[in-house]
Amino acid sequence: MKVLVEGDFCIGDGTCSMVCPEIFAIDGDVAKTSVGAHEDVPPELEGPCREAAELCPVMAIVLMEPGDVRFPDHCGLKRLSC
Ligand code: SF4
Numbered sequence: 001m002k003v004l005v006e007g008d009f010c011i012g013d014g015t016c017s018m019v020c021p022e023i024f025a026i027d028g029d030v031a032k033t034s035v036g037a038h039e040d041v042p043p044e045l046e047g048p049c050r051e052a053a054e055l056c057p058v059m060a061i062v063l064m065e066p067g068d069v070r071f072p073d074h075c076g077l078k079r080l081s082c
Helices: 015-019 043-055
Strands: 002-005 024-027 030-033 061-065 068-070
Touching (some): 002 030, 015 024, 015 043
């Protein structure tokens, strides 16, 4: 699983960094991830990462699964294959 934060949508409330500080941190006024967009989230952190995405108040956290990449509606992209 891969993860990224849509910086244009993030409001920097810090929910993700509280739920999964191993992956998310606030940098300035937006959240950043400790893993790059092309790196996999360590398996043991996938659960907390999913929880952070579910709790994000503006759906700014995008999770990408192999072969099933879904984006929030505001991205205008529903599904891509990788
Ligand atoms: S929970 Fe969402 S809005 Fe809040 S800091 Fe994290 S990515 Fe940004």
